Amino acid sequence: MTTLRRPTAHRLAAGAVMAWLGLAGAALAQPMQLPGAQPFNQPGAQQSAPASVGGQSSAPRPRTMPAIKIPGEDSILGKTLRRNGGFGEATLEKTGSGYGLKLRAEGFQSSNLVEPCAISFGDTPVPVTSLGKPAGLPRYKLEAAACPIVFDVLEGAFLVVEPEQPCVIEAAACRIDPRGVWGPDVRTLPARAKETEAERSKAETAVREGYRALSAKANLTEQRTIAREQAGFSSEREQICRDFQREGSHGFCGARITEARAASIRARLGLPEPKPEAAKPRPATARRAPPPAAAPAPTIQ
Numbered sequence: 001m002t003t004l005r006r007p008t009a010h011r012l013a014a015g016a017v018m019a020w021l022g023l024a025g026a027a028l029a030q031p032m033q034l035p036g037a038q039p040f041n042q043p044g045a046q047q048s049a050p051a052s053v054g055g056q057s058s059a060p061r062p063r064t065m066p067a068i069k070i071p072g073e074d075s076i077l078g079k080t081l082r083r084n085g086g087f088g089e090a091t092l093e094k095t096g097s098g099y100g101l102k103l104r105a106e107g108f109q110s111s112n113l114v115e116p117c118a119i120s121f122g123d124t125p126v127p128v129t130s131l132g133k134p135a136g137l138p139r140y141k142l143e144a145a146a147c148p149i150v151f152d153v154l155e156g157a158f159l160v161v162e163p164e165q166p167c168v169i170e171a172a173a174c175r176i177d178p179r180g181v182w183g184p185d186v187r188t189l190p191a192r193a194k195e196t197e198a199e200r201s202k203a204e205t206a207v208r209e210g211y212r213a214l215s216a217k218a219n220l221t222e223q224r225t226i227a228r229e230q231a232g233f234s235s236e237r238e239q240i241c242r243d244f245q246r247e248g249s250h251g252f253c254g255a256r257i258t259e260a261r262a263a264s265i266r267a268r269l270g271l272p273e274p275k276p277e278a279a280k281p282r283p284a285t286a287r288r289a290p291p292p293a294a295a296p297a298p299t300i301q
Helices: 009-029 190-217 220-241 252-268
Strands: 081-083 087-095 098-109 112-120 126-130 139-142 150-154 157-162 167-169 174-176 180-183
Touching (some): 098 139, 150 252, 157 252
Antiparallel strands (some): 081 180, 087 098, 098 112, 098 126, 126 139, 150 157
16 A cells, blocks of 8 residues: 655745746846837847838938029129229120120230230120139130130129230230239228128138038048148138238128139039029008198187
8 A cells, every 4th residue: 555645845845946946047038128128039030120210211411511692793793893902994784695894904014014004995895705604603704815804703793713824915015914803992892891701701611511511422532632622722812812902901802702612612512503582571561640630720700
């Protein structure tokens, strides 16, 4: 006869300990998951990337530059401009086929460079031919065989980019140098100094951001070339504006050259021309009702 033995308290305690250890091991096999965290994937499973917020791509935006105003022919049309603010006279006028330039340039006699002389290109405007916008600004060529001039239209001025050397008018034995910035009479510029300073500050920001955008799109060799160009811009601007009269008191030339560089960078980036700003309408003012007419004074009879 077999005798059944009841489990003792010792055996029951040992079984409970083993069961607890098994549950604890299973719990430790799974990492703790915080609320809102990505669910844990089993070993060998591929974890999917988190969905972007709003379905938008997280790729960085390409660098760009602030929009700047691109001047047109209207900014100088009919205005008398002077080389470096004080020499000669140039006026862009409309003609039947486009535009023409009335020009009187001052210089010195080719045989005696201290004796002044002046050359007039005629009483009627000399035709100019559009060359497009190779540097981001309207460019024109003066069709004058004696001194073919190529210039870019700036805001209220123009910059002569060709010829690279002075012209010698053989018939008059006069040597003229049209290079540089042709702008308003220098006597009118100091009153606009604060406005000009604000325009230059805006253009400086555009140039700085534009060079960063160019570097971001370039390879290492091109980046070095762009860095050298940016570093040399200040001295190049100084070279152009050093002869502009009283430049230190108004900064007109420096502001226009900075705007021209910003336009050039914008063209190199392939950015579209910014839309012209629409003139803001003046708020309508309520008409004031006229005061009531005074009652006539009583007459004494």
